[in-house]
Amino acid sequence: MKMKLAVLPGDGIGPEVMDAAIRVLKTVLDNYGHEAVFENALIGGAAIDEAGTPLPEETLDICRRSDAILLGAVGGPKWDHNPASLRPEKGLLGIRKEMGLFANLRPVKAYAPLLNASPLKRERVENVDLVIVRELTGGLYFGRPSERRGPDGNEVIDTLAYTREEIERIIEKAFQLAQIRRKKLASVDKANVLESSRMWREIAEETAKKYPDVEVSHMLVDSTSMQLIANPGQFDVIVTENMFGDILSDEASVITGSLGMLPSASLRSDRFGMYEPVHGSAPDIAGQGKANPLGMVLSAALMLRYSFGLEKEAAAIEKAVDDVLQDGYCTGDLQVKNGKVVSTHELTDKLIEKLNN
């Protein structure tokens, strides 16, 4: 197979973890006889510095002529006091919207060697294996108006807006995912308060009829934020609105103690997708060889699986990650018990060794 990949390293540790992921990707593609062309492009703070905007037109062009996007991370204190239109996050929000990436998937899985680092008691998290499906291009993030009002600008409003179609497609996606997993879907809303949530719940109930083999529950967002801590093992797939998903997926990402390892995929209805680690740009450790590359590496594995249907190749990467952790190798963030802390580059070497064995 031949693939064209857009590579957007971004800011902070983005370039380092991207380097690692591309080395790993090249190894596995080589081993299985595939070819990839990589095209680099600017985003976030790096794009502001070099091109005066967080999402240059050229970057979008490169993404449009690619089969998938790999993204490192964006943001840092350097740009924190810029006006809203010149903030690194604008690049991220912009590329999601422009490329139509409406479905954000964030798998959270317990890794035995890392459970030490979990803030939760071991018995609560050792069986965690869930995916949060977050709507990514609508809701409170993109609704208009979003502005100051009144004679002195002393009123402010934001808007949570959805069309039926936008809700339908994300809920379909979640049902499809549940069907190839443990067939349990929690649809999360605030139907006792929000009209948009009542429409969300109606659509989830309608869609459920098409998937009789999937067990659906409707949960309130406040209760879900409790349950995610009290009993995270109960969840398989969770689907929810953009802002709720932002909050719940970050909450979920810390429960297993493996934040630095978590990948994400942002998809649309065809096979196109953008893949990025859940962690941020960690400017405090950038350029020191301390960054954990596993979140980015596992994002590349998700890309092989979702955008190219290369299941074996994806699984090979995931197995290499497991094996390296079992051997006790890790970066400083990953408190593996009796672990050997190595650099970003060395950990990547270990992964490549495993892949070549």
Add this chain to the structure above:
Amino acid sequence: MKMKLAVLPGDGIGPEVMDAAIRVLKTVLDNYGHEAVFENALIGGAAIDEAGTPLPEETLDICRRSDAILLGAVGGPKWDHNPASLRPEKGLLGIRKEMGLFANLRPVKAYAPLLNASPLKRERVENVDLVIVRELTGGLYFGRPSERRGPDGNEVIDTLAYTREEIERIIEKAFQLAQIRRKKLASVDKANVLESSRMWREIAEETAKKYPDVEVSHMLVDSTSMQLIANPGQFDVIVTENMFGDILSDEASVITGSLGMLPSASLRSDRFGMYEPVHGSAPDIAGQGKANPLGMVLSAALMLRYSFGLEKEAAAIEKAVDDVLQDGYCTGDLQVKNGKVVSTHELTDKLIEKLNN
């Protein structure tokens, strides 16, 4: 002191825990030479059943001529399929709005005998002592429009609306609270996405100038939902928007393993307030004498402190609760190590014994 109290037991275990709280309250008021008049009123499902509406005008009248409100809990499966206007929650949202109770305070504190039941590792929670201050009468809960749109009703919007004054008064409240506590305030928003959050952050920054002794940080809501689990001990006072507060306060309420014990206060600028436990109406155990009365009892203590300035009396109740738990008495929800599980009434008897000693 003489006080007039509106008593709204509500649904499920509401009446049982209210009974307990009133017995405790009468004891402490007696002991300290105060007088109280209690007036009962309907709310929630009970009000729907008896008066055809979740918030009868008579209930509001009784509340308006009282000095404070005690509320049990509302809701239950019986009313879950009612139309939106005939849902128990409407009573709760209505009374908050009608009485102008814009500041919801939810203290979360680690109780050593209960840390067993926490989903978090002991060392992460044993020093937790925080208060979430949630804006309660604005934001995404009350903004208009909140409706279906388009020719076929296939579009839906909700609105997150605030005036400067609404944000100012809740942030002031939080600063005042921080000042009499550990002088740390986390103002939580989503300023990288929402215009309302940018206004929120500006106002928090302005207000901070009036409280130079309070250390303020501005945190994003997604990052806060992580930090509440990863390191809850870092927080003193947290202030945030209505919907963010709903999600974060429920999340916070499970971390110490003492959900059934948590009180809340909903206040306005004068001393008037409504006091209710954080837990729900628990219809599954209603009427069986299993309900934990401590959340309601501690809410009554908050009432004495905030609405009547009776610090000694409030502290007496809080000490009685501590002592009873230390003695190992508890209800079934409270996995106290080697605890003696007793009924709602018996636990209340124990509290009264302590108060009379």
